Amino acid sequence: xxxxxxxxxxxxxxxxxxxxxxxxxxxxxxxxxxxxxxxxxxxxxxxxxxxxxxxxxxxxxxxxxxxxxxxxxxxxxxxxxxxxxxxxxxxxxxxxxxxxxxxxxxxxxxxxxxxxxxxxxxxxxxxxxxxxxxxxxxxxxxxxxxxxxxxxxxxxxxxxxxxxxxxxxxxxxxxxxxxxxxxxxxxxxxxxxxxxxxxxxxxxxxxxxxxxxxxx
Ligand code: 5GP
Numbered sequence: 305x306x307x308x309x310x311x312x313x314x315x316x317x318x319x320x321x322x323x324x325x326x327x328x329x330x331x332x333x334x335x336x337x338x339x340x341x342x343x344x345x346x347x348x349x350x351x352x353x354x355x356x357x358x359x360x361x362x363x364x365x366x367x368x369x370x371x372x373x374x375x376x377x378x379x380x381x382x383x384x385x386x387x388x389x390x391x392x393x394x395x396x397x398x399x400x401x402x403x404x405x406x407x408x409x410x411x412x413x414x415x416x417x418x419x420x421x422x423x424x425x426x427x428x429x430x431x432x433x434x435x436x437x438x439x440x441x442x443x444x445x446x447x448x449x450x451x452x453x454x455x456x457x458x459x460x461x462x463x464x465x466x467x468x469x470x471x472x473x474x475x476x477x478x479x480x481x482x483x484x485x486x487x488x489x490x491x492x493x494x495x496x497x498x499x500x501x502x503x504x505x506x507x508x509x510x511x512x513x514x515x516x517x518x519x520x
Contacts, residue, residue: 305481320337328503331504353384356480361389369436370403415447424452438465469487
């Protein structure tokens with residue numbers, strides 16, 4: 305997918321005032337603006353589901369990258385289930401949940417996955433769809449893809465709801481992107497800050513107050 309196909313919410317005018325939507329009272333001080341209201345997220349998820357199904361040729365193993373990807377994964381799978389491809393066929397889905405941690409040291413960069421090599425061997429010959437919440441530098445996804453390729457899947461496609469416009473990007477772009485966002489820390493719709501804000505529906509920019517309140 306090239307950048308003309310995703311929604312750019314990187315400019316100042318894309319931020320909504322907190323007064324215009326309902327924010328849980330326990331987070332009123334902790335976010336500075338609403339970047340993507342929940343309803344817009346849901347409408348975009350429906351379109352991404354349609355694009356994915358149109359291009360799907362057979363069964364998909366849909367892999368949820370935990371924890372941040374779970375809300376997008378749940379809504380996307382729900383939408384995909386209701387759609388048919390260009391031959392009028394629904395797409396058989398199986399679901400996989402992977403917790404991914406990236407690590408860095410002087411010599412190597414890489415990822416550890418919560419599923420075993422034995423479980424990954426099940427990916428052999430399958431069409432994988434990786435569902436991620438956000439691509440920031442792209443480092444985690446590049447390393448994850450490298451690791452998954454070693455298990456010989458038939459194909460691997462990636463969808464990320466968000467991609468951050470940042471000079472730190474390694475240039476990686478997923479196959480299906482929802483929105484490009486500014487280089488700010490966002491929370492909500494399952495994206496967290498130290499495990500907080502997963503219970504916020506809109507995607508919001510965290511405030512200085514919020515960063516302090518939930519610092520560890
Ligand atoms: P990358 O390897 O692309 O730099 O980082 C990807 C991971 O960093 C994401 O899966 C997510 O966990 C975390 N991340 C990056 N930017 C944000 C952000 O703005 N908000 C939240 N909640 N997590 C982020």
